[in-house]
Amino acid sequence: MKAGAGAHGTSKYRRAARRLALDVLYEAEIRDSLPLEAFDGRSPEGWVIPTTGDDDAAAADEHVPVPDVKAYARVLIAGVQGNQAKLDALIARYADRWAVERMPIVDRNLLRIAIFELTGETDVPLAVAINEAVELAKSLSTDDSGRFINGLLGRIVEEEGLRSTDG
DSSP states (O other): OOBOHHHHOOGGGHHHHHHHHHHHHHHHHHHTOOHHHHHHTOOGGGOOOOOOSTTOHHHHOSSOOHHHHHHHHHHHHHHHHHHHHHHHHHHHHHSTTOOGGGSOHHHHHHHHHHHHHHHSSBOOOHHHHHHHHHHHHHHHSOTTHHHHHHHHHHHHHHHHTOOOSOO
Protein backbone atom coordinates (compact mmCIF):
# COMPACT_ATOMS: atom_id res chain seq x y z
CA MET A 1 0.00 0.00 0.00
CA LYS A 2 1.33 3.40 -0.90
CA ALA A 3 1.76 5.93 1.87
CA GLY A 4 -0.76 8.58 1.04
CA ALA A 5 -2.83 11.37 2.44
CA GLY A 6 -5.26 8.96 4.02
CA ALA A 7 -2.50 7.15 5.84
CA HIS A 8 -0.50 10.18 6.99
CA GLY A 9 -2.70 13.26 7.03
CA THR A 10 -3.41 15.76 4.32
CA SER A 11 -0.78 17.06 1.97
CA LYS A 12 -0.70 20.43 3.73
CA TYR A 13 1.28 18.81 6.56
CA ARG A 14 3.74 16.98 4.37
CA ARG A 15 6.09 19.96 4.16
CA ALA A 16 6.48 19.84 7.93
CA ALA A 17 7.09 16.07 7.68
CA ARG A 18 9.73 16.58 4.98
CA ARG A 19 11.46 19.21 7.09
CA LEU A 20 11.37 16.92 10.13
CA ALA A 21 12.76 14.05 8.05
CA LEU A 22 15.51 16.34 6.75
CA ASP A 23 16.39 17.41 10.30
CA VAL A 24 16.64 13.78 11.44
CA LEU A 25 18.67 12.69 8.39
CA TYR A 26 21.02 15.64 8.91
CA GLU A 27 21.41 14.83 12.61
CA ALA A 28 22.04 11.14 11.91
CA GLU A 29 24.67 11.95 9.30
CA ILE A 30 26.48 14.40 11.59
CA ARG A 31 26.40 11.93 14.49
CA ASP A 32 27.20 8.92 12.29
CA SER A 33 24.11 7.05 13.48
CA LEU A 34 21.21 5.31 11.79
CA PRO A 35 18.39 7.71 10.88
CA LEU A 36 15.60 5.58 12.36
CA GLU A 37 17.52 5.29 15.63
CA ALA A 38 17.86 9.07 15.72
CA PHE A 39 14.13 9.43 14.96
CA ASP A 40 12.96 6.83 17.48
CA GLY A 41 15.39 8.03 20.14
CA ARG A 42 14.10 11.58 20.29
CA SER A 43 12.80 12.69 23.66
CA PRO A 44 9.38 14.37 23.85
CA GLU A 45 11.17 17.73 24.01
CA GLY A 46 12.81 16.85 20.69
CA TRP A 47 9.49 16.77 18.86
CA VAL A 48 9.27 20.37 17.84
CA ILE A 49 7.65 20.20 14.44
CA PRO A 50 9.78 22.41 12.20
CA THR A 51 8.21 24.97 9.93
CA THR A 52 9.70 26.59 6.88
CA GLY A 53 8.33 30.11 6.90
CA ASP A 54 5.29 32.33 7.19
CA ASP A 55 3.51 30.70 4.25
CA ASP A 56 3.82 27.19 5.65
CA ALA A 57 0.37 25.67 6.11
CA ALA A 58 1.48 23.78 9.19
CA ALA A 59 2.75 26.98 10.81
CA ALA A 60 -0.52 28.76 10.16
CA ASP A 61 -2.58 26.01 11.76
CA GLU A 62 -2.61 26.07 15.56
CA HIS A 63 -3.37 22.35 15.65
CA VAL A 64 -0.61 20.69 13.66
CA PRO A 65 -1.40 16.96 13.80
CA VAL A 66 1.90 15.89 15.27
CA PRO A 67 1.12 12.15 14.88
CA ASP A 68 0.43 12.62 11.14
CA VAL A 69 3.58 14.68 10.63
CA LYS A 70 5.66 12.18 12.59
CA ALA A 71 4.13 9.23 10.74
CA TYR A 72 4.92 10.60 7.28
CA ALA A 73 8.38 11.75 8.41
CA ARG A 74 9.03 8.19 9.60
CA VAL A 75 7.97 6.82 6.19
CA LEU A 76 10.46 9.15 4.51
CA ILE A 77 13.28 8.39 6.95
CA ALA A 78 12.75 4.64 6.71
CA GLY A 79 12.57 4.90 2.92
CA VAL A 80 15.81 6.84 2.70
CA GLN A 81 17.60 4.59 5.18
CA GLY A 82 16.41 1.39 3.52
CA ASN A 83 17.16 2.57 -0.02
CA GLN A 84 20.15 4.85 0.48
CA ALA A 85 22.50 2.92 -1.81
CA LYS A 86 19.94 2.96 -4.64
CA LEU A 87 19.11 6.64 -4.05
CA ASP A 88 22.77 7.64 -3.96
CA ALA A 89 23.44 5.66 -7.15
CA LEU A 90 20.70 7.63 -8.95
CA ILE A 91 22.08 10.91 -7.62
CA ALA A 92 25.61 9.98 -8.72
CA ARG A 93 24.41 8.90 -12.17
CA TYR A 94 22.74 12.24 -12.92
CA ALA A 95 24.87 14.71 -10.91
CA ASP A 96 27.47 15.60 -13.52
CA ARG A 97 30.86 16.19 -11.91
CA TRP A 98 29.38 16.08 -8.40
CA ALA A 99 30.30 13.30 -5.99
CA VAL A 100 27.40 12.59 -3.62
CA GLU A 101 29.64 12.76 -0.56
CA ARG A 102 30.91 16.22 -1.61
CA MET A 103 27.43 17.75 -1.87
CA PRO A 104 26.16 19.84 1.02
CA ILE A 105 24.49 17.56 3.59
CA VAL A 106 21.17 19.38 3.21
CA ASP A 107 21.20 19.01 -0.58
CA ARG A 108 22.01 15.33 -0.64
CA ASN A 109 19.36 14.54 1.97
CA LEU A 110 16.73 16.63 0.18
CA LEU A 111 17.59 14.74 -3.00
CA ARG A 112 17.29 11.41 -1.18
CA ILE A 113 13.87 12.35 0.23
CA ALA A 114 12.58 13.63 -3.12
CA ILE A 115 13.88 10.65 -5.09
CA PHE A 116 12.32 8.28 -2.56
CA GLU A 117 9.01 10.12 -3.03
CA LEU A 118 9.41 9.99 -6.81
CA THR A 119 10.32 6.31 -6.97
CA GLY A 120 9.18 4.89 -3.65
CA GLU A 121 6.01 3.80 -2.00
CA THR A 122 4.28 7.17 -1.82
CA ASP A 123 1.48 8.75 -3.79
CA VAL A 124 3.13 12.15 -4.07
CA PRO A 125 2.79 13.72 -7.54
CA LEU A 126 6.12 14.30 -9.30
CA ALA A 127 5.70 18.07 -9.47
CA VAL A 128 4.94 18.27 -5.75
CA ALA A 129 7.96 16.17 -4.74
CA ILE A 130 10.26 18.29 -6.91
CA ASN A 131 8.77 21.62 -5.84
CA GLU A 132 8.96 20.75 -2.15
CA ALA A 133 12.62 19.77 -2.44
CA VAL A 134 13.40 22.97 -4.35
CA GLU A 135 11.58 25.19 -1.86
CA LEU A 136 13.29 23.57 1.13
CA ALA A 137 16.65 23.92 -0.62
CA LYS A 138 16.02 27.62 -1.29
CA SER A 139 15.24 28.27 2.36
CA LEU A 140 17.77 25.95 4.01
CA SER A 141 20.80 25.57 1.74
CA THR A 142 23.01 27.53 -0.64
CA ASP A 143 21.93 30.13 -3.18
CA ASP A 144 22.39 27.65 -6.04
CA SER A 145 20.84 24.62 -4.34
CA GLY A 146 17.29 25.16 -5.58
CA ARG A 147 18.36 25.25 -9.23
CA PHE A 148 20.75 22.33 -8.78
CA ILE A 149 18.10 20.14 -7.13
CA ASN A 150 15.44 21.12 -9.66
CA GLY A 151 17.71 20.27 -12.59
CA LEU A 152 18.92 16.99 -11.15
CA LEU A 153 15.42 15.79 -10.21
CA GLY A 154 14.14 16.84 -13.64
CA ARG A 155 16.83 14.76 -15.34
CA ILE A 156 16.02 11.76 -13.16
CA VAL A 157 12.29 12.02 -13.94
CA GLU A 158 12.97 12.33 -17.67
CA GLU A 159 15.71 9.72 -18.01
CA GLU A 160 14.11 7.17 -15.69
CA GLY A 161 10.73 7.55 -17.41
CA LEU A 162 8.88 8.41 -14.21
CA ARG A 163 5.22 9.34 -14.47
CA SER A 164 3.10 11.33 -12.07
CA THR A 165 0.49 9.72 -9.85
CA ASP A 166 -1.71 12.83 -9.86
CA GLY A 167 -3.93 11.99 -12.71
